[in-house]
């Protein structure tokens with residue numbers, strides 16, 4: 001499948017339905033999307049959602065609806081603002097309807113457990129309830145601590161494959177820098193797509209293909225350097241999330257680090273379950289955010305502002321870290337027009353049980 005003129009075109013074997021125009025979307029404003037937002041519909045079927053979005057009473061919409069069989073229906077041109085995100089913000093940006101392409105996956109959402117059976121939200125309300133087949137029940141904690149539901153309706157393999165293929169086609173046509181769940185841009189208010197959807201794996205697969213960063217190579221120096229100092233070097237034993245705080249619900253600081261990545265351990269939290277770590281990251285940054293300093297032999301400069309973003313390449317196709325702090329020191333590796341490629345040590349948190357001490 002591919003995107004041409006803001007429309008999805010199916011290739012042979014792709015289940016792409018004819019375009020059906022949604023009723024409610026911004027017909028005046030043209031947008032240049034750089035994000036994809038993943039949703040579930042909380043509905044009973046993809047065709048019901050398509051009918052809902054096209055009905056004259058609709059007030060919401062999304063660019064795509066992905067049905068249970070993996071078939072995809074586009075309902076809004078990709079350069080038009082659909083109404084799927086609502087009040088939303090992430091990484092310093094807000095108003096995701098203007099920034100993003102919305103993908104609604106047909107799925108009932110969270111399930112309620114009553115007397116050992118699991119029910120969709122609408123069945124739970126009925127006098128005579130029909131339970132969800134156990135083969136469709138997914139049990140898992142939500143990434144947002146504020147969301148306490150534990151039971152979710154499974155997505156079909158066809159849906160997961162279709163969403164992945166769709167995201168890849170979108171990323172080829174647009175400069176997409178982030179793929180986020182509705183739950184991440186409106187935590188508390190929203191919990192879709194929920195833990196039954198493999199969002200982290202999707203991001204890993206899609207963005208890993210664009211990544212030009214090999215952090216391990218850069219850390220070889222760091223390890224030998226730390227042998228001469230008192231810093232403790234650790235090594236990630238699995239693919240490890242790098243977080244802003246000592247909690248599995250704390251926002252991610254960057255994309256996960258690969259197994260085998262070296263980090264510095266600088267502290268621990270009270271529970272001793274989390275290490276406060278330093279993680280070396282390279283990426284591209286706008287020159288305007290940095291102050292060069294040639295007086296320090298160790299570093300080439302420091303960041304002037306808190307809002308600088310670090311990108312994976314000089315086309316700024318993927319944001320690596322969105323909350324670099326003013327004062328962060330760095331080395332300049334390369335430069336191009338308005339961008340510097342820098343190597344900076346970023347402070348954050350990672351789960352201690354997945355880190356072995358090396359030095």
Ligand SMILES: [Zn+2]
Pocket residue numbers: 038039040084182190192
């Ligand atoms: Zn949603």
